[in-house]
Amino acid sequence: MPVRIDEIVTETEDKMLKTFKFVFLNKEDEERFQHKAGQFAELSVTGKGEVPIGIASSPTEKGYVKFTVNKTGLVTRYMHNMKVGDIMGIRGPLGNWYPWETLEGKNVVIIGGGFAFSTLRASIVYMLANRDKFKEIHVIYGSRSPGLLLYRDELAAWEAAGDIGMHITVDGTDDPDWKYNIGFVPTITEKKAPPADPDTYAIVCGPPAMIRFTQPVLDNLGYAHDNIINSLEKRMKCGIGICGRCNIGDKYVCKDGPVFTLNALNHMPGEK
Amino acid sequence: MIGYIDKIREVSRKLLTEEKVDMVIGYRKGSLPMMTEPCFVKRPEDVDTLVWDSNCRINLAAYLMDRKEKIGIIAKGCDSRNIINHLVENKIKREQLVIIGAPCKGMIDKKTVTQQFGQEIDEYQETEDQITVKGGGVEKTFQKVDVLQENCAICNHRNPVEYDELVGDLVEEQVDVDRYEDIRRIEAMDIDEKWNFFEDILSTCIRCYACRNACPLCYCPTCFVDESKPQWVGKGNDPADTRTFHFLRAFHCAGRCTDCGACERACPMDIPVRLFTKKLGKDCLELYGWEAGLNPDQRPPLDTFKPDDPEVGIK
């Protein structure tokens, strides 16, 4: 599906992350692109290739899609030099999504770190647009420093609106005006996460170290492994489960994932 | 050479029992006739799985890269030269190694034997100088010297260059071998003949990179063919890309290649890829008097500068 770059926002002070807002060239494509928060898509740059990126906009935001892209490989590096008005492609939506059918009517705590926050942003915007369908919502989001937080304006707005519990944190800062938490995500989770309950679900998405250390915290709090939802990352090419590289056991992360409950992951070979 | 195995097992058992090494790298019996499988042995009671015959072709130096354990390793001439390469290139430390030297009279080329036998081989036996194969009700005996791997037939470093133990008496080195007859034949061709010659031998290449992966020299964390920023070479099977790959791979082995034959052995399409590396071996010998893997204390010619280096083609 061909798209035009409509807006580019540099998100972080190290300029490694930019959010691209795309509009579809064809109206039919826009209607066909029906995604749910948690899914991803392949962004295509002719001459360079494709790259799988989580969709940062919520299905409730109409008329465009947003992706936050970290400058790493061949395609993303090129994208960082593209301009508003340039033409590229999107293939998707791909993969599964956070289990919204299950989450409705429940408490949700979102635990995110670093630049893995994009599909979580989609989720938050989606939940806010359907606020009455959910009970308590908490967001614990951390990065290394204030300048590396994504979507800072929106974070502030959500905090101000007050209908969700925002717990923003940084690993450390020398900014005297920093008014939020200081500490690693697992520590803040320990302090701020709501108590475990069959009706409380945690969505965890972030760098491997954060996930590794958050896990025991959630265990201590008593979260059942069916109530912990992870989103995984792999090298991907096809995005539809046929090129063979992103498997864990007999599951393909691109098609059967990227979202898995911890319980499901426990029953898969340890190749994350 | 046939009697090495008792000594190999004895030395290995001793090294493991006395905990001088954590593992011994050697060969075990293969599932097919005329094949062995490189393996490691960690317990003294397992040393009897080790075998030795004229099918121990694989260069065991390929299994040393970046290992942290203390290792006993069986080394023919070529293996020992590649071990020295690793030492020179800091891929392993000498203190980690106990080199169990195996003077070598050359390994048998399975492909040649199969071809000349013309049947599937079901059974294999060997004596000091002969091998006998059976299959399809037929039996045939070959003189080993007639069916050696080509690189073994022209080998001039059969004895391990460096060793701590020796499992047999040193063998006589071949002195009068003409190592570069085939290379000279190509050098004598005219420019288009050369081009077409390589076009033909590379035409069956499937770009599987088996030659690179099997090579004990190829240990770069990211090979140039896998780089994407920039991308040096296309990944399809276009002849221009294929040739670029072979050309550059060979060049990366210049002054390092010991002509162990790992690349050709691994090639599923039987492409004589050594024709590239041998040319560079010949040039290194002629220009710098250099043969790779003979001295752990000497830097290779392509990473040193000497004022009297020949300035070939530099204007």
Add this chain to the structure above:
Amino acid sequence: MKVIKIDKNQWAEGLAKLEGSYRMFGPVAVQGKFPEFRELEKGDVPNLDVPNTHLSAKSVVYPQSEVMFEYSLDEHIEDHHLLREIEKDYSPRAVFGIRPCDAAANLLVKRNFDSKEYRDPYWADSFESCVFIGHACENPGGTCFCTSVGFGPFNEDGLDLLLVNSGKGGFLAKVITDKGAVLAKSAGWKTEGDAASIESLKKQAEAKMSSKVNTDQLSKKDATALFDAPFWEDIGFACLNCGTCTYSCPTCWCFDIQDEVKNKSGVRMRNWDSCMYPLFTLEGSGHNPRPQKHQRVRQRFMHKLKYYVDKYQAGVQCVGCGRCVKLCPVNIDIRTVCEKMNSYQPA
């Protein structure tokens, strides 16, 4: 099912007749090179004397490099930077002399490329354009183990016609599908043959199979327990990650997607890839879930002998052609590994 007798002359005449209406594929043996499976040039006849091609016949349906899209980067052209579909030739193909193992492999691969959820147009269109004229194996090789994995030297899965040598350059042909019948008709092959003699030759051939592997317990094993089994380091040690097994395998389907540009025009293509290579799973962050070679070896065997078994409940992803066994430079043998997996009891 009908059996037709084709004598040497009818065979040659038939091939000549078919040349007009089919793209012809078959084994080709060039002196000094390995027999390969490829499209025949005009006037070439498929060489049915070769035991089996060196690499599998999968390239007929699934070429090693295949262009999927093209595009222009020239901003003066209206659809610049947009992918264009490419016209492909999916006119009927007659694939002669494919061995039963390679034909059966196509059906295994089909589960991946042509499922209820997704239909890969390149693979599926090309598969559907083929008429597979198989060639039964009278003398299976020592590394062949097709009978152990649910197939056999006279197996008919994935074939439209099965040729059996009947001596003097002639064949008995068993018509398996309508597609096969149509091809036989247009070749002018119609003399009725003796079905019973095929059966007896089949029994003889099966009796010659010397290699047997057990796969019966694989589906009952726990995948994570097998994954964590202690033997993988030992199995994977010798591996050079050369990838020969995956490239020669008729059932290995993994691919990579690449863009290539020359001047202002470019293509997006896919190429065979191999789980033996570290780059196969290396992520953008630098993290690699399978950095060690024994992990990659484990992946290959677990995929073929466990994950596939669990996913499709239709046996192992191996047709027993024995190519990987024969070609592996360090003699890693899928039969040995399979036995180990099949008999593994976690401590």
Add this chain to the structure above:
Amino acid sequence: MGNLLEYMGIERDRLHFSWVSSAEASKFITVVKEVTASVKALGPAKKFVKDRRQVS
């Protein structure tokens, strides 16, 4: 490198090596003239040229 290229069938004169110091302007000119002249004499390269791949 030149040796190996020639060995593969690439014309020797397509690859030149020279040491030119930043102070040696006139040598630079001579070398460039030499290179362009010898490459022009060879004509366009026909080897190592990638054709648009065939579509299968």
